[in-house]
Amino acid sequence: MRHHSTQIPESSKLSWMLLPTKKNTDTVQSTTDVLIKAGYIHQSQSGIYTLMPLAQRVVTKITQIITEEMERVGGQRMSMPSLLGPEAWKKTGRLESTGSELFTLTDRKGAQHILAPTHEEEVTSIVKSMVRSYRQYPLRLFQVTRKFRDETRPRAGLLRAREFIMKDMYSFDIDQQSAISTFHAVEQAYRACFDRLGVPYVVAEADSGNIGGELSKEFHFVSAAGEDTVLTCKCGYAANEERARGRGASGADMYEVEGSEQRVVVPAMRRPNLLKIKQAWPDCGELTLEHRKSGEEVASLGQMIALDEVCADGDYLVDAAVDGLAVEGIDNFSNVEVGDWHTAQSGDACCKCSTGTLESQTAIEVGHIFYLGDKYSKALDLLVQHDGKRQPVQMGCYGIGVSRVLQAAAECSSSSRGLRWPVSIAPYLATLVPLENNMEHATSVFATLSNICVNGARVFANNVIVDDRSYLSPGFKLHDAQLLGIPITVVLGQKFKQSGHVEVQLRVPRLEIATCVAGVDVTGDGYEYKAFVHVDQLAEFLVCALEGQF
Template sequence: MFQTCSPQVAALTRASLTSIRQLPFRASICKASTLARQRACLSKTWLPTGGLAQADKEDGHSKLVRAGYLRQSHPGVFHMLPLGLRVQEKLERLIDKHMLSVGASKVSLSSLSSQALWERTKRLEAYGPELFRLNDRKAAPLLLAPTHEEEITTLVAKLVTSYKNLPLRLYQIGRKYRDELRPRQGVLRSREFLMKDLYTFDSSVDAALQSYEEVRAAYSRLFDELKIPYVVAEASSGDIGGDLSHEYHLPSSMGEDMVISCNSCSYVANEELAVAKPPSQDQSAAKARVWRGVSKDRTFLVNVWYPNVPGLSESDINTHAIKTVVPGLDSSMEDSIAFWTQDSTKESGSSQKVLKLVNVVDRRMSPTISESIKGSSHPQLLPAGSNLDISSIKIETITRSESGQSINALRIRDGDNCAHCESGKLKVEKAVELGHTFHLGTRYSKPLGANVQMRENVMAPVQMGCHGIGVSRIIGAVANHLADEKGLNWPRAIAPFEVVVIPGRGVQDEDAHEIYDQLVGEKQEVDVVLDDRVESFPWKMKDADTVGHPIIVLLGRRWLSDRMCEVQCRRLKVKEDVAFDELPVYINNLLSQL
């Protein structure tokens, strides 16, 4: 063969045969070089850390910024940097795993939605100024979707026509948009955010409720894996709609929601639905105070009458409870007195005038108060300085809800009696909402024509459910919850890296690589990163605490003398020297607790 080839080809062929004879040795070199190329090293990752001083009272968001996870682009809009993206991607994979457990298929829906669809479901005006609206070049009205019930229902209505195609479970993880009036607390309340939405479609109510419970179980497994102290509360469906919903909360002083729980029974509810046992003693009409509000369309005014007793103030008014009996209440207006004391036509910017005054009477008030305020002569019907003509305004008084229950116009407070057991006392705590499950029924399938043919050859609207998880919100909430004075402190499930290896002075690169390869192993079950940057050893240790790696492995003097590594874990208060051969088992035991 060599005689029929050119000398160059013959030489290459001999070299190839030689390589084949030496294959085991060459393969081992190839494996080692491939592993070296795949080692995660901080020197190869863009980490804009440093340059930002630590504040005295630093919240989780400030720590995320200082540690180089994210940066603000515009008010309420953030860029995810490499570390932040690793956390986000790990959280998404965790969600994918638990969505797969309920048989859900992943889709990706457009961020643009048609305003016409939202008009059909009567949500366009209900969302009000929180919607980002725009027109395309042909003047077609669009919006940046804060949620996707309309779009997913329309999609399914076109493609699913028979009960045989159900149940159907579709989910996405995508960007959502809400024009928050006051974005705050970083990714906890932002204008652009990442959400997971699961939409379920079933042929009957029973099947839909079964789907609902399966998703709730999957949510519990997901939050259990994050190892955070979440609570599940009965909740109101709000603008989404439906008649059954639960919220998943992380108790936190940074939270904007209030969760009420009983210390004796299993009762847990958010502030919108929570009820306490009614007080046994009424207050007199002479001791009444009034909280004032207006409707969103500025056509009616609202007086809320509650007892004037020590310790109560306007901040104790539960606007969620008021909205159940006065749905049009504008609960976003912090001070409505200015509206009451000037021309309402000018304030509203339209030709509308005040047509009605609605009095809402708290259940603690004496029954005589209802009679005394029905006329137009009560001195507290209007605030001092009002120029409204009370004689031209219709007065309505509400003392009970549509279900016949007396109205609790005040927020529940610590120590109130539980309405669901005999001896329980209620506890009120702030919390961050991480997830929400809704049974929607036919709220969207009816107006959008999502019907399927049933066994009886009749068409019926599908039963729907909607189940959300705030992906970017979880990142902010967990960061804030687990942070301490040294920095962030991630749970294993979503930590950017589970273990960081920091070699000290005099430690050779080969030693650090040996530790790295020992921890990663052939199955690569541990997510390790090597801090091979040129910074000093103390700087790297402080940076590792700031970033919040769950476990730190230090190679110092004992490594050079005894091949012992120092293992640190702040959350578990561990600081121990571990022999090289025992390191994988020891590290995995720690990680199983994080």
């Protein structure tokens, strides 16, 4: 039976929350398993998840941080429909290029619709219909909505789902210079977002993919669960594997282009970067390592050679081993295109500094920003009259996977013991666990926690949950407290009855704690810290222990 109280709101009691109440004996093998076991998400079908109350609170906090930072750079929040017509998508060419990843449906009248994976076409059409003068620019419009993608193989929970929550911003400027300035302003806003989210991240140079554009950066959480590879240097250079530039190997390999007599030359033992090559020659066929023709035979063909810039540097090509034969200099070839055609790898010399080497890290992409130029405005005839010229509006787009951030943050911070949320996005800051029939004292401790002020703000208000489930054993409650990953657990046990002391358990990623309250000893292993604190010192202790976390 639930106990009603006017002092602790029902919304702050675990007995009122929909949570699993059975101990799951199955082996937990992934963070997705932990999120399901802890009651954060529920799998409805492959690639589709329900966000349960705890996860919804995390998403709300992530969204609040993003909204504040987007509004700080002039973003205006809106909400566009998930159901879109295909006409604008046909004009931009994305209806065909996106292909099978699009969810499409037909209504009762036979009209075709798209479940939106992104909204470049829609927002461009809206701006075209409403803006009449260059004086109405710049515009920075954003939304936080559900998106849809027909993933071939949904996996890793919310990391690769078919329905997901995303923040997408679209910028509109009258010229390229203004648009690039917007790109850099939003990049700084993104850095502010990820600083506040409290998970270590890397900003990497990136390819624009099907979105298009000329300038692109990705934001990654470093995690073994990631599907991306990021190459970084201590000098600050970072790029994803597709874009990274590195220098290292000696010798060269020559690849044959399927269906032609063209060749690609890259440093020995390196994979050609197909993305870079396809961008330069969209019709380029498959590449096969050549083992037959000599350098002289290739030169006599008079065909274009894609020569990697590393091989063309200085005397590198002279006497380099191409198929085991010497190639006497670049002049032996006609129509040579020198460029960055190989895939960089860990251990390569950094292209930005002269002393560093690249290190490879597995990462989860959680944000991506693009300078689009006129790809969409030109296709959809969004023009602006300015300085005597009528020209396409310059655009940018900026995305953060909100539900993806939820799981990625869990991936980066959880362990076999349970989840461990950063303070900024934890569903609650503290859970209060009354044991030993101490429920009657929970109200006063709840009030103490709720009134704690940090930098003048009552950060614990509406951020404390009480485990009032009288039908559960103390052991189960403490197990749940650890599993849920709430940063602070305050236990009212035997010592509270005897001397007014509560046990405080701190599970905060990257917490550096020192003894900051006289007479309070803190013990821990870097993952979890514990201390017995008199209830009168509880507020002082928590403010001190969590310094710098807000």
